[in-house]
Amino acid sequence: MSNTWINLSVLWRIVVFGLLLGAGLPALFAIGLRLLSTARHGGEAAAEGSAADSGPTANPVSRIVAGLCFAAVLAAIGWGIYSIVNHS
Numbered sequence: 001m002s003n004t005w006i007n008l009s010v011l012w013r014i015v016v017f018g019l020l021l022g023a024g025l026p027a028l029f030a031i032g033l034r035l036l037s038t039a040r041h042g043g044e045a046a047a048e049g050s051a052a053d054s055g056p057t058a059n060p061v062s063r064i065v066a067g068l069c070f071a072a073v074l075a076a077i078g079w080g081i082y083s084i085v086n087h088s
Contacts, residue, residue: 028072031066032065035066036063036066039062
């Protein structure tokens with residue numbers, strides 16, 4: 001159905017793009033924080049009487065994946081600033 005007031009082919013792109021950036025980036029940041037917390041605490045709840053922190057290198061894979069999540073968020077922010085500055 002064609003409508004001269006609403007361009008539906010562009011509208012769905014705007015909705016998808018908005019959902020990815022509007023909900024996807026905060027979710028990616030939250031996943032990064034969760035992975036960073038998992039890396040710091042060794043991925044397991046500490047038993048009573050034991051140390052709560054098993055050291056900063058408890059799970060290096062979680063730290064790497066968390067860093068990748070944060071890097072993706074920073075890249076999206078940088079791309080947004082670049083797009084605004086260059087008026088594109």
